[in-house]
Amino acid sequence: MTPKRTTLENLTFDNRFTRQLPCDKTTENTRRQVNHACYSRVNPTPVKAPALVAFSREAALLLDLEDTACRSDLFTRVFTGNHLLPGMDPFAMCYGGHQFGNWAGQLGDGRAILLGEVLNRQKDRWMLQLKGAGPTPYSRTADGLAVLRSSIREFLCSEAMFHLGVPTTRALSLTLTGEKVERDMFYDGHPRLESGAVVCRISPSFTRFGNFQILAARQENDLLKNLMDYTIETDFAHLGPLSRTSYERWFRDVCEKTMDMIVHWMRVGFVHGVMNTDNMSILGLTIDYGPYGWLEDYTPGWTPNTTDASGRRYSFKNQPQIALWNLGQLANALLPVVGHPEPLQEALDGAIQYFHRRQESMMAQKLGFKQFEPKTDRTLTAELLNILESAETDYTLFFRELSRLDITQKSKKTPFPAFMEKAFYAPDQITPAHSGRFNTWMAAYGERLARDRISHKKKKQQMDRVNPKYVLRNYLAQTAIDKAEKKDFSGVWELLDVMRRPYDEQPDKESFAAKRPEWARHKPGCSMLSCSS
Numbered sequence: 001m002t003p004k005r006t007t008l009e010n011l012t013f014d015n016r017f018t019r020q021l022p023c024d025k026t027t028e029n030t031r032r033q034v035n036h037a038c039y040s041r042v043n044p045t046p047v048k049a050p051a052l053v054a055f056s057r058e059a060a061l062l063l064d065l066e067d068t069a070c071r072s073d074l075f076t077r078v079f080t081g082n083h084l085l086p087g088m089d090p091f092a093m094c095y096g097g098h099q100f101g102n103w104a105g106q107l108g109d110g111r112a113i114l115l116g117e118v119l120n121r122q123k124d125r126w127m128l129q130l131k132g133a134g135p136t137p138y139s140r141t142a143d144g145l146a147v148l149r150s151s152i153r154e155f156l157c158s159e160a161m162f163h164l165g166v167p168t169t170r171a172l173s174l175t176l177t178g179e180k181v182e183r184d185m186f187y188d189g190h191p192r193l194e195s196g197a198v199v200c201r202i203s204p205s206f207t208r209f210g211n212f213q214i215l216a217a218r219q220e221n222d223l224l225k226n227l228m229d230y231t232i233e234t235d236f237a238h239l240g241p242l243s244r245t246s247y248e249r250w251f252r253d254v255c256e257k258t259m260d261m262i263v264h265w266m267r268v269g270f271v272h273g274v275m276n277t278d279n280m281s282i283l284g285l286t287i288d289y290g291p292y293g294w295l296e297d298y299t300p301g302w303t304p305n306t307t308d309a310s311g312r313r314y315s316f317k318n319q320p321q322i323a324l325w326n327l328g329q330l331a332n333a334l335l336p337v338v339g340h341p342e343p344l345q346e347a348l349d350g351a352i353q354y355f356h357r358r359q360e361s362m363m364a365q366k367l368g369f370k371q372f373e374p375k376t377d378r379t380l381t382a383e384l385l386n387i388l389e390s391a392e393t394d395y396t397l398f399f400r401e402l403s404r405l406d407i408t409q410k411s412k413k414t415p416f417p418a419f420m421e422k423a424f425y426a427p428d429q430i431t432p433a434h435s436g437r438f439n440t441w442m443a444a445y446g447e448r449l450a451r452d453r454i455s456h457k458k459k460k461q462q463m464d465r466v467n468p469k470y471v472l473r474n475y476l477a478q479t480a481i482d483k484a485e486k487k488d489f490s491g492v493w494e495l496l497d498v499m500r501r502p503y504d505e506q507p508d509k510e511s512f513a514a515k516r517p518e519w520a521r522h523k524p525g526c527s528m529l530s531c532s533s
C-alpha cells in the first residue's frame, strides 16, 4: 500500500517544547519582562495579502510536503501567518544574550513565532517558525516585522549553506505580506517604506545559548535545570538517558558542534556578522542570517556588518575566538546547575584543541592533502594565507582554481598558473615580488602534493568537494533583491537553483562563479550591511 500523501491538513504535530516547559502566565500580547517561563503563547498577526515568492523543495520534503502542497493557496496563508493548522500551538521563546560583548538582558523572539513541531514519516522532529509575522511580548520597541530584502537574504543563505554542507537552520518559504514596513537601512535619518515579508524557518530546535543565560541571570535555577534536562533529552538524545555525567558530556558536545560550525564557516568564507550569544544555536547550527557576508578578497579582518565596523568584533578571523567566548558565557550560565566549574573549564580548553585539529584538517582538505602534517603544513598554510592577503585574491576562486594544478604535468615554464589570474582583484598588485613569492610557495606545495602520491584526478575530486565553485556572493544576492523589489522574483529562483549544487560545474551558470564586479565594491548590500532588517 502506498502511504497516504502528506498534506498540510494531515501534518502530525507533537509540540514537546510547549508541553514540557513552563509557559508565561500572562496571555495578552503586550511587551514585557517574562519571568519564570521559557516562552509565551502568541499568534501571528494576519496580514493583508499573503503571496508566495519562493519555497525550498528540499526543505519541504523534510516535512514530507511535495510541490503541489507548497503551491497551494493554503500553504501561502499558513506560512505568512494568516491561518493556523490543526495541531499548531504558536509561541515565542524567552531568551537573553550578550550583544557585542555586553549583557543585554531579555531579548527573546521579537519577531519570530514558532508554530509547532512536526513529526515527519521518519519520526524526525522539525520546529516551524515564522520570522516577521508580527509583534510578540519580546518585541521591545520594534515592530515584529521583516522586509523583503533581508528575508531574501535569510531564505537563500539558509538553503545555500545547507547545500554547502554547513550546519544551518533551514528555510521552507518566503512570502510577501502585502503590507509596507518602514526601515532606515543605514540608521542615518532616511527611512523608507519597504515590502513586508515572512520566512518560515525550520530546525530541530531553535534553542540558543541565550535561553539558558536569561534563566541564570534571573537566578531561576530550577527552571534552568528544567531546560537543560529537556534539551539533553530532546535535542541530544544520542547522549543517552540523563545521568550524573550528562551535563559535562552535553557541554562538551555543544563545544564541539559549535566549533564544527565555525570550521565550516572558515572553509567556505562565511562571516556571520552578529555572533551575539542570542544568535548561537545550542545545536551548532548557523542561525539568524542578518548582516552576514561572504569573503571576496581574502581579508581576515573583514566584517560585512557596518554596526561592527569600528570594533570588528565579528570579523572573519575573529569567529573562532568569539565562538569560544560565547561558549564561555554559556558555561557561566550553566554553572549554577552543574555546581563546579572544572568540567566546564576542561570542555572549554578542549574546545580550543578541538578547533585547531579540525581547522588543520579542513585546510589539508582544501589543499588536497591526505591529512594535515604539522611539520610541513603549518608553514605552508600560513604562508599561503599571507600571500592571499597581500594582494586582493578571491578566496573562493583561488581554492577552486588551485585544484586544477596538475603536478604530474612537467610543463613548468609558468609555475605561476595563468588560470589563477581570474582570482585577482587588482592585477597591478601582482608585482614580480609577489609572483616570485607565490611561485616559491607553489613549488613547495607541488613537492608536498607529490609526497601524498594521489592521482591528479582523485586529488582534484577531493578538493572540489570542499572548495565550492558557487557561494552566495554578496553582490549576487543584492542583484536578486534589486529585481525582487521590482516584483521580478526570477533572480531569487535562479540563485536558489544554482546554490543547490555549489560543488558542481554548472557550465550555463558560469557567471555566478565570477568574482565581485567593481561596481559592487562599495555598494550598500554588497559589501556593507546593517542590522536593519
Ligand code: AMP
Pocket: 107, 108, 109, 110, 111, 112, 138, 139, 140, 142, 143, 144, 145, 146, 274, 276, 278, 279, 288, 290, 531, 533
Ligand atoms: P538580532 O541580533 O537581529 O538577531 O536581534 C536581536 C533581538 O532583537 C532579538 O530578540 C530579535 O527578536 C529582536 N528584533 C530584531 N528585529 C526586530 C523587529 N523588527 N521587531 C521585533 N524584534 C526584533
Ligand code: MG
Pocket: 278, 279, 288
Ligand atoms: Mg537574533
